[in-house]
Amino acid sequence: xxxxxxxxxxxxxxxxxxLIGLGITGKYLLQKPIxxxxxxxxxxxxxxYRGIHYLEQEKCIDCLACARACPIDCIEMDAVRHxxxxxxxxxxxxxxxxxxxxxxxxPCPKDCIHMGTEFAFVSYDRSEFVHDLLSYRGMARDxxxxxxxxxxxxxxKEEAKKAKEGAQAAVVxxxxxxxxxxxxxxxx
Amino acid sequence: MxxxxxxxxxxxxxxxxxxLLNWCRLSSIWPMxxxxxxxxxxxxxxxxxxxxxxxxxxxxxxxxxxxxxxxIVAGTVNFKMAERIKRLYDQMPSPKYxxxxxxxxxxxxxxxxxxxxxxxxxDRVVPVDVYIAGCPPRPEALLEGLMKLQEKIQASSVIRKPxxxx
Amino acid sequence: MNFQGIYDRIRSIQAPxxxxxxxxxxxxxxxxxxxGRSGDPYVLVDPQRLPEFLECLRxxxxxxxxxxxxxxxxxxxxxxxxxxxxxxxxxxxxxHRLAVKCLLPKENAVMPSSVSVHRGAQWAERECSEMYGIxxxxxxxxxxxxxxxxxxxxxxxxxxxxxxxxxxxxCK
Amino acid sequence: MSTTKTYExxxxxxxxxxxxxxxxxxxxxxxxxxxxxxxxxQHPATHGVMRVLVRADGELITGAQxxxxxxxxxxxxxxxSVEWLQYxxxxxxxxxxxxxxxxxxxxxxxxxxxxxxxxxxAMMLRTLCAELNRIGSHLIAIGxxxxxxxxxxxxxxxxxxxxxxxxxxEKICGARLTYSxxxxxxxxxxxxxxxxxxxxxxxxxxxVKWREYYDLLIQNHIFVKRTAxxxxxxxxxxxxxxxxxxxxxxxxIDWDLRRDTPYELYDEIxxxxxxxxxxxxxxxxxxxxxxxxxxVRAMEMMESIKIVRWCLDKIEPGPVIGDIPKTLRIPPxxxxxxxxxxxxxxxxxxxxxxGKIAVRCRVRGPSFVNLxxxxxxxxxxxxADTIAIIGSTDIVVGExxx
Numbered sequence: 001x002x003x004x005x006x007x008x009x010x011x012x013x014x015x016x017x018x019l020i021g022l023g024i025t026g027k028y029l030l031q032k033p034i035x036x037x038x039x040x041x042x043x044x045x046x047x048x049y050r051g052i053h054y055l056e057q058e059k060c061i062d063c064l065a066c067a068r069a070c071p072i073d074c075i076e077m078d079a080v081r082h083x084x085x086x087x088x089x090x091x092x093x094x095x096x097x098x099x100x101x102x103x104x105x106x107p108c109p110k111d112c113i114h115m116g117t118e119f120a121f122v123s124y125d126r127s128e129f130v131h132d133l134l135s136y137r138g139m140a141r142d143x144x145x146x147x148x149x150x151x152x153x154x155x156x157k158e159e160a161k162k163a164k165e166g167a168q169a170a171v172v173x174x175x176x177x178x179x180x181x182x183x184x185x186x187x188x
Numbered sequence: 189m190x191x192x193x194x195x196x197x198x199x200x201x202x203x204x205x206x207x208l209l210n211w212c213r214l215s216s217i218w219p220m221x222x223x224x225x226x227x228x229x230x231x232x233x234x235x236x237x238x239x240x241x242x243x244x245x246x247x248x249x250x251x252x253x254x255x256x257x258x259x260i261v262a263g264t265v266n267f268k269m270a271e272r273i274k275r276l277y278d279q280m281p282s283p284k285y286x287x288x289x290x291x292x293x294x295x296x297x298x299x300x301x302x303x304x305x306x307x308x309x310x311d312r313v314v315p316v317d318v319y320i321a322g323c324p325p326r327p328e329a330l331l332e333g334l335m336k337l338q339e340k341i342q343a344s345s346v347i348r349k350p351x352x353x354x
Numbered sequence: 355m356n357f358q359g360i361y362d363r364i365r366s367i368q369a370p371x372x373x374x375x376x377x378x379x380x381x382x383x384x385x386x387x388x389x390g391r392s393g394d395p396y397v398l399v400d401p402q403r404l405p406e407f408l409e410c411l412r413x414x415x416x417x418x419x420x421x422x423x424x425x426x427x428x429x430x431x432x433x434x435x436x437x438x439x440x441x442x443x444x445x446x447x448x449x450h451r452l453a454v455k456c457l458l459p460k461e462n463a464v465m466p467s468s469v470s471v472h473r474g475a476q477w478a479e480r481e482c483s484e485m486y487g488i489x490x491x492x493x494x495x496x497x498x499x500x501x502x503x504x505x506x507x508x509x510x511x512x513x514x515x516x517x518x519x520x521x522x523x524x525c526k
Numbered sequence: 527m528s529t530t531k532t533y534e535x536x537x538x539x540x541x542x543x544x545x546x547x548x549x550x551x552x553x554x555x556x557x558x559x560x561x562x563x564x565x566x567x568q569h570p571a572t573h574g575v576m577r578v579l580v581r582a583d584g585e586l587i588t589g590a591q592x593x594x595x596x597x598x599x600x601x602x603x604x605x606x607s608v609e610w611l612q613y614x615x616x617x618x619x620x621x622x623x624x625x626x627x628x629x630x631x632x633x634x635x636x637x638x639x640x641x642x643x644x645x646x647x648a649m650m651l652r653t654l655c656a657e658l659n660r661i662g663s664h665l666i667a668i669g670x671x672x673x674x675x676x677x678x679x680x681x682x683x684x685x686x687x688x689x690x691x692x693x694x695x696e697k698i699c700g701a702r703l704t705y706s707x708x709x710x711x712x713x714x715x716x717x718x719x720x721x722x723x724x725x726x727x728x729x730x731x732x733x734v735k736w737r738e739y740y741d742l743l744i745q746n747h748i749f750v751k752r753t754a755x756x757x758x759x760x761x762x763x764x765x766x767x768x769x770x771x772x773x774x775x776x777x778x779i780d781w782d783l784r785r786d787t788p789y790e791l792y793d794e795i796x797x798x799x800x801x802x803x804x805x806x807x808x809x810x811x812x813x814x815x816x817x818x819x820x821x822v823r824a825m826e827m828m829e830s831i832k833i834v835r836w837c838l839d840k841i842e843p844g845p846v847i848g849d850i851p852k853t854l855r856i857p858p859x860x861x862x863x864x865x866x867x868x869x870x871x872x873x874x875x876x877x878x879x880x881g882k883i884a885v886r887c888r889v890r891g892p893s894f895v896n897l898x899x900x901x902x903x904x905x906x907x908x909x910a911d912t913i914a915i916i917g918s919t920d921i922v923v924g925e926x927x928x
Contacts, residue, residue, distance in 0.1 A: 017747040020745075035240045304525070391857075428885070
């Protein structure tokens with residue numbers, strides 16, 4: 001092939017393939033655009049989406065299973081135990097480290113930590129990313145009620161026990177007295 | 189601005205001029221093509237048809253820092269790269285902004301604990317205006333961050349004296 | 355060819371530097387401490403003769419390990435006095451694989467470079483030498499590849515301590 | 527700069543650069559001053575943060591040296607520091623374009639040590655997801671390659687389909703890019719109802735769109751002229767450098783781990799002859815040039831669609847994950863598993879001492895190995911071709927640096 005024919009073949013090929021390309025792009029000219037106008041329209045977020053965590057605090061028992069499962073230790077929690085009831089101090093998730101892997105969700109024995117469908121977490125200050133998952137601090141109201149009731153019950157139980165013990169002691173003492181009398185009579 | 193910058197008291201003229209200048213700035217934030225890691229793919233997705241960052245006037249991805257206003261640090265920064273990021277940021281003309289996209293750029297992310305070469309937060313190298321959580325954040329989250337940055341620009345003072353808080 | 359066949363062939367052509375082999379085995383029910391071994395069988399080779407060994411295997415017509423898939427090192431534990439050099443070989447014609455292992459003493463981690471046999475080893479050896487502090491003699495370009503030039507320490511050694519700061523940027 | 531190695535140019539100045547049709551392009555033999563051009567680390571065409579130090583004599587490149595490590599994220603150290611399962615999310619992040627394949631490779635390596643069987647449905651879902659991810663990865667590879675060469679439209683079109691693919695993954699595992707879906711012992715979750723029919727709809731649409739990409743980009747004469755006869759990898763070179771994947775098949779070496787060392791369900795798929803391995807033939811220029819590699823990637827997408835369809839056809843209900851304890855203790859031993867990543871052989875070499883944490887977790891990234899050939903390919907090319915050559919190696923910097 002001579003240089004001249006080579007040159008013209010190049011030109012013809014370029015024009016031909018470019019026209020094919022233009023035909024393809026031209027098809028889209030009249031179609032509806034697929035752009036989602038974000039703040040007004042939103043793409044559907046599936047149920048399984050791994051977004052910002054949320055905690056069902058009532059169920060949580062402060063067992064640290066999620067914190068142990070986390071590869072980067074971004075979960076920190078602190079609570080004080082009063083018998084069965086928990087007084088919450090903090091439960092933070094550090095989004096400066098979190099990689100949304102969902103490994104924290106499945107070890108939970110009470111199924112109380114979840115990943116929601118919320119994804120936009122934007123801030124001017126990165127210290128805000130240490131996110132608090134608690135919906136209340138300290139003790140829950142009904143937990144207090146439960147605790148007071150439990151304490152009352154405990155007290156009542158103890159009193160009952162004491163009374164019982166007292167009665168038993170009296171019985172024992174009487175028996176002992178009887179025995180003593182018997183013994184003394186035997187002695188006599 | 190030079191001579192007029194941050195010189196004037198609040199009045200009808202200066203506040204309106206400020207509003208106009210800020211509006212101009214926020215409607216044409218040109219980001220720099222600066223993908224580092226996984227988040228760069230989401231940044232590309234934002235530039236593409238589904239999310240189309242051009243709607244915010246921020247679609248002109250510039251390859252050169254000299255033409256860019258915004259640096260989207262999209263990905264993990266390590267020590268070898270940190271010096272380059274600093275240099276690129278210094279090359280950008282003022283007013284310039286930086287977005288830390290994703291957990292790695294914000295605070296080291298998953299590499300916080302064992303990543304011996306990872307910089308624990310790009311704000312140790314360059315000043316950051318907006319942080320976005322996620323690993324990687326959804327494209328919508330980046331748009332959300334951009335809107336947050338626009339709010340910040342709108343609130344800034346150009347020829348007015350800045351309001352000092354004690 | 356399966357591993358036994360490959361090993362027999364290696365024995366019969368008297369490939370240089372072969373010192374033995376290891377195969378996965380079941381745990382011994384009598385000895386509770388013996389947990390057995392799972393995974394791949396491998397050939398043990400003297401590290402000082404590794405390039406000759408690789409060349410021999412590459413050129414042998416019935417083995418034809420012409421592609422070196424991987425060369426890496428392993429630091430088994432802090433106490434262990436040896437580093438492992440792990441090489442994965444692949445034969446495209448015969449469709450078989452072979453794992454090769456060398457034991458290299460930690461005190462004197464020097465071995466000849468395999469770049470003359472497989473050029474693909476060049477970057478892998480650079481990575482090994484920066485991560486484990488192994489010196490490959492005869493390597494054409496022995497610089498750091500992933501870490502900065504002035505990095506101190508060999509990160510993948512088990513006794514590596516994380517740095518406090520690098521060029522004024524705090525690491526904590 | 528003083529450490530820079532100098533190269534002999536692979537073509538002689540008086541012989542000139544070979545052109546199609548046996549002609550040669552002659553350069554006037556004027557000695558210009560050697561110039562060192564730094565491409566990157568921030569460069570739109572280096573696919574991330576890689577730096578190539580190019581030594582140029584006028585327009586002719588006499589040497590090139592890739593500098594890596596701008597995204598070194600210590601993946602292997604992390605593998606030795608966290609528990610077996612906890613490392614899984616990190617595998618997503620070295621080759622972030624093909625996270626499913628990385629999950630699969632790591633899981634298979636650990637399963638090999640454990641010696642466990644995986645439920646059949648789990649295998650189906652794994653294969654299906656890995657192949658879908660291969661399509662997504664090649665879409666970006668070809669899209670950004672077009673972008674480097676100067677074609678912006680195909681990039682936008684390919685991202686449209688990729689967005690659909692990511693929405694599918696989002697439905698099954700909840701993340702768009704870093705899936706952690708394939709777990710040790712199976713997959714993490716069964717497919718939600720209706721998901722498989724959506725995949726089928728995706729396949730139907732994709733086959734139509736693929737034709738468009740092929741006509742719009744791969745067959746476009748301008749694209750062909752920019753990529754043909756450039757960066758030729760010969761058979762010997764490919765084997766010497768240990769290249770794998772499309773780089774190898776671009777040089778017409780018939781090797782695919784899916785067929786030649788079958789894993790998962792590929793044995794059955796190969797027996798059914800459900801897919802074939804596209805091999806380059808040097809159609810537009812020399813065998814093993816950049817165009818051949820781009821073509822191989824484009825054809826592989828269609829083969830992946832065939833595998834996905836095979837899986838959709840054969841999938842049956844059943845369990846998706848075996849009985850795996852919460853804290854894994856892997857029996858002592860060492861195993862290497864290589865799987866066919868979109869970029870080549872992704873090898874995981876894991877060593878266990880019987881504990882909760884790995885002793886060694888080596889990742890053999892195909893990009894890392896494939897990139898080494900750049901030093902050899904560049905000398906003799908023109909400065910404008912550097913981008914075509916780098917783009918054709920299809921690297922992911924997260925994987926070269928790990």
